[in-house]
Amino acid sequence: MENIDLHNHSRVSDGLLSPTELVRLAAANGVTTLALTDHDDIEGLEEAKAAANEAGVDFINGVEVSVTWGNHTIHVVGLNINPKQSELVEGLRQIREGRLARAKIIGDELAKVGIHGAFEGALRFAENPNIIARPHFARFIVEQGYAKNVSQVFKRYLIKGKPGFVKHRWADLADALSWIRAADGIPVLAHPGRYEMGKAQMDLLIDEFVGHGGLALEVVTSNHTKDQVEIFANHVRKRNLMASRGSDFHGPGESFCEPGKLPELPYGCKPVWQTWSSQSTH
Numbered sequence: 001m002e003n004i005d006l007h008n009h010s011r012v013s014d015g016l017l018s019p020t021e022l023v024r025l026a027a028a029n030g031v032t033t034l035a036l037t038d039h040d041d042i043e044g045l046e047e048a049k050a051a052a053n054e055a056g057v058d059f060i061n062g063v064e065v066s067v068t069w070g071n072h073t074i075h076v077v078g079l080n081i082n083p084k085q086s087e088l089v090e091g092l093r094q095i096r097e098g099r100l101a102r103a104k105i106i107g108d109e110l111a112k113v114g115i116h117g118a119f120e121g122a123l124r125f126a127e128n129p130n131i132i133a134r135p136h137f138a139r140f141i142v143e144q145g146y147a148k149n150v151s152q153v154f155k156r157y158l159i160k161g162k163p164g165f166v167k168h169r170w171a172d173l174a175d176a177l178s179w180i181r182a183a184d185g186i187p188v189l190a191h192p193g194r195y196e197m198g199k200a201q202m203d204l205l206i207d208e209f210v211g212h213g214g215l216a217l218e219v220v221t222s223n224h225t226k227d228q229v230e231i232f233a234n235h236v237r238k239r240n241l242m243a244s245r246g247s248d249f250h251g252p253g254e255s256f257c258e259p260g261k262l263p264e265l266p267y268g269c270k271p272v273w274q275t276w277s278s279q280s281t282h
Contacts, residue, residue, distance in 0.1 A: 007246020016251025081185035
């Protein structure tokens, strides 16, 4: 029986495990096809693919691109990408440069509320210095004793309206989808249930996503409720889109579930993985 998980993170971005450790955990959990989708970076793909070959797991090259849409930060997963395609490589490089600048400002803002050395501390938690993300700051803040866990840090310091939140302009939606499509990938709107917007705005987002070449929605993911799964299943049925399934796993103790521990796609959803085979993946 297939067990497909198409949204996972490693230490190359803000996960806790190396690409090899992630693949081994997924294999132990019975995952048959795995995608590594680190934020704005593809450096872990070769290591993960080698580990997957060793573990007998089909591997899909992926990435999760940070996008600004209106006043919202959204994420677009690119699946089955060619990681050597120049437009994608250059676009991700530009985003990473912006990430570093934002991280320095977050450190400055946290210092104003008495949390000093946060940028340096986050950098210590980031295996890849090009990807310093809010979870790295959160882990440092927990280590320093300002909060009990990462979730508490986000609520106190790092979400909108809190001292360490820094508004940032990520990639445009059209550009992100263009990079993924240029790399022969399938653009997937990641965890749409996480975005704080009403029905009309969500309809508009999905309309624009499809208009720019988006092909799939992440219907089943660890932070979707049962009601949200059905809402987005209806979107893909109505719009003739594909549906994806991914745990959005970051690490033990920080994620809602481990790789491979998700329910199946709802009835009538066309799985995104039906568009490729193990012989045709990049």
